[in-house]
Amino acid sequence: MAEQEFKPEWATKDFYQVLGVSKDAPIADIKKAYRKLARENHPDSNPGDTAKHERFKAVSEAYGVVGDAEKRAKYDEMRTLYGSGGFGGFGGGGGGYRYTGGGSGGGFNLDDILGDRNRSGGFGEMFGDLFSGGGRRTQQARRPVKGTDVESSTTVGFTDALDGVTVSLRLTSDAACPDCQGTGGKPGTKPRICPECEGAGYVVSGVGGAFSMNETCPRCGGRQLIYDERCPTCQGSGRGTSARTIQARIPAGVKDGQRIRLRGKGAPGENGGPAGDLYITVKVTPHRVFGRSGDNLTIDVPVGFDEAALGAEVKIPTLGGAPVTLRVPAGTPSGRTFRVRGRGATRKDGTRGDLLATVEVQVPAVLDAEARAAVEAYRTAVAGKPLRAGLFEDVS
Template sequence: MSTKDWLEKDYYKILGVSKDAKPEEIKKAFRKIARENHPDQNPGNKKAEARFKEASEANSVLSDPKKRKEYDEQRSLFGGGFKFPGAGGARPGGYGSSGPSMDDLFRNATSGNQDISDLFGGLFGGTTTRRTTRSPRRGTDIEGEVTIDFTQAVEGTTVSLQTVSDAPCASCRGTGAKAGSVPKVCTTCQGSGMKETQTAGGFAMAEPCPECRGRGLVVEDPCPDCSGSGRARSTNTMQVRVPAGVTDGQRIRIKGKGGAGENGGPPGDLYVLVNVRPHPVFGRKGDNLTLEVPVTFTEAALGADIEVPTLNGPPVRLRVPAGTPNGRTFRVRGKGVRKANGDYGDLLVTVNVQVPSSLSAEAEAALRNYADVVGSGNPRA
């Protein structure tokens, strides 16, 4: 297997595991893919056959500790996802249709006076040039917080949320310069926003330019409203949909509703922390609602049909069998929280046998007569 394959292919992604996955996780993932895509199980299915071969190749590397270590080191060196040029036809540099190997590249770079940066400039189809255009920058993520009722959390609701985020300054339109002036291209990074430094191994490392802080522009006469940053605080009110079944303390991600991006970059995301007020009667356990229902001693002993409430519907009748002990839980199907697949959880009803705090003379006599009839056995024996 060539170094080119190792740099271009993400074996972890192919098997669907994380980069710190344990050997048993890799083995389990490969077996699942192999079982679903084996040629014997999918005769004539070219797609399944290709998937099987791809997974086998990934497993042969990641299941071998030595190969996996070498693979991780090489991808870390080039940042992962390194692509060799010339997907078809002849490759640059006269290496032929099979493309250069890493050994060929470094051998040619060190055989003469060629600089390593020239090597990679030629590899990607031309000489190295300093980037002078400012790259797009993604907007910042922002957070908000809402408090909703128990019923709203179960059924879902729409709430109004006010957010504060960074946006282009209205006074200078995001330039950071005072009205009547314009920012100048940073002479340190030539407008790229990045500064390159050479490491001991001859590689160029890029980091945000300390002079312009990655903007690529230097403001000599700053805008008084944003102090030259080009950004200002923006208040925005939006309607946020809280899905059914949300739990207390859950964070909801709303893509693209965060801070505005710069230079054509995408906006950030909005994260909403949901607080749920407790219900005076109902509780919750996952997708099930919980409810405690008091019953009398005679109802528990002799049995009874009782009515129990539901969260947003009519009461339902529940049969309490004779001899029901205190704390027994009954299940009412389909009266719980709506699940993501459209089904509903259940209502869990727990019986709480009530003991009278005082008795009339007749009731006390009747209970003593009952005790004489059933005997004086010790339930704690």
Template sequence: MSEAGNGGGIRADWATKDFYKELGVAKTASADEIKKAYRKLARANHPDAVKDAPDAAQKHEKFKKVAEAYDVLGDPEKRKKYDQARELFGSGRGFPAGGGGFPGGINVEDLFGDRPGGAGGFGDLFGDFIGFGGGGRRQQPRPRRGADLETTATVGLIDALEGVTVSLRLASDAACATCAGTGGKPGTSPHRCPTCDGTGFVVASVGGAFSMNETCPGCGGRQLVYDEACPTCHGSGRGSATRTIQAKVPAGVRDGQRIRLRGKGAPGERGGPAGDLYVTVRVTPDRVFGRKGDHLTIDVPVSFAEAALGAAVKVPTLGGPPVTLKIPPGTPNGRTFRVRGKGAPKPGGGHGDLLATVEVQVPATLSEDARKALEAYAAATADAPLRAGLFSNAEQ
């Protein structure tokens, strides 16, 4: 949204203007209703659309007023402060036009100045108002939150299931170590930026009645400049820092899951809080176990005799004693058995199941006795029509 040349704050004279009436909406109008009303009036009064109309000058002035009204009412934060200001100073009283005092000798600076423990929070409420008595209160440099960082942590499946603490080495943007982020040569004193007069921004016109704020190119938004720049950062106030942190990967994390670690990102500026660190977890496959949601999977090799005759086979579990898997006679290759409660930890407590899949092994070599036994088995089952179904459809 564009700014009406006010540095992002709210001018004191706005409290005397009825922006709702200017847009033709009620004070209870929704954000969508305000936007629709603005667009309709802006189209009807835009200078390009009415330049040949006899009342072009009046429509152009209307367009400016509509734009100013939407600049405030279209911004939820500005609208809130505007409504508070109208409630306090509406009813025709308004703000003083010339001096800094109110009727009765009340001074504006006494009422709204920054004082510790100011009653009613007026200093916070009107900190964005400028133009009291033709002057203004220059804002102090504000703390800035540090940037969010991203990194990747690679863990094994067992660590992902049980949870693990990993070391992460991070490189991030930080305040210059030489000048502590000021951008000036150590030992030199700063002075107000002449480009922005210490506000930290400049107003750039975008055509017509619209303008917007841009970070001052002279001071980078820091409001102060030094005659001699820091020899390390060349006046930028920024550098790089490398650090190692310990990050806890929670139990049950999945491959590709993104974990947010609050306050572990880049350091803030001017006392601002640090950003957050986002860690994408990569889980490497395990030699024994696999994962399927909350369940663990395992492939269990069995011999042909065990599958045909039945057997009791021991299989490992995660972090516990092995369990005995009872394989009934005639078990086919690929059949999966479920062992309840022996799977992966669930986020809400408990465990999933262990899914054990039978893999019948075919021996690559046979002893003489084994060969004779299998030949005898083959002869005994020669009449079994194993492949009869392959040709039933082909012959029709």
């Protein structure tokens, strides 16, 4: 959890009033007041109560400053210098805090003074580290957390993959425990501030020398509160599983093995955070006649020897449409591919690919007497034109 950054407007906030204590209250009274207010207004104890959530943030902000002796001293000094009456007060304008007291300089912008934390010797140096490292842990309200992403898969037919289809998916994902609503405490029991992190949700650990780092509190798991009695359903983890059925739209033109992302269809978020995403891996069953090559469909067209040699018009099917006539020129070799435009798969822009028809010349396995005589006559006619003569040229 990151440290709070200094905000100029805090110069005009009365953190003692927020906590309901006097300016000279001892630290023990400040801590007692904070714990009472934090317990009463914590989001886990008041789900859906926006007013108390905002109150909790204000209390945490105030305690993060005056609950620490060093920061409290700097805050008191800042309030003395820039509080009401110190320099004539602050006026609005331009989104900053502008001094409007006496003198002839026309005023100054508090944001300009306090915003430059690198200015040597200035007020930025004096107060810029008020909410940065080196001090005590400060509590922050739990931030919204995006839900986890969920993986699933589905199998669709060849035609459905081309046209698009809506499928039902049964999803199981991680979610807040349904009995304790993610608090980890036994329903009906009251929480208390975690004594390990004092409600910060994290602890500071040294990594050698002058360096330190923040780690999630091992006792409360970052929830800032603990329960003396754990939830019997989730054993205090605050987590459970959620099973639900959703309707997912598979877009037209999806390919076999393609991974589709559906935003916001994953696991629900925490503390008002957005849901995660759903990733669906699509498997496409093969078709008996058609194949797929990118946005194009493919088909193998058997033709007879006579059709390939003499030329022919051959009818071929299209997927979901009327048959088309393929004109096979005389002398077409086996393996030649013809293109039928606009009869392929649907693209993302709504246009369609082509149908690629590949000719396969068929050789009959059995010949009757008449057909054999015709083939033998053809052999006699071309006997003087050996097909394989070129194989023996320049061979050494």
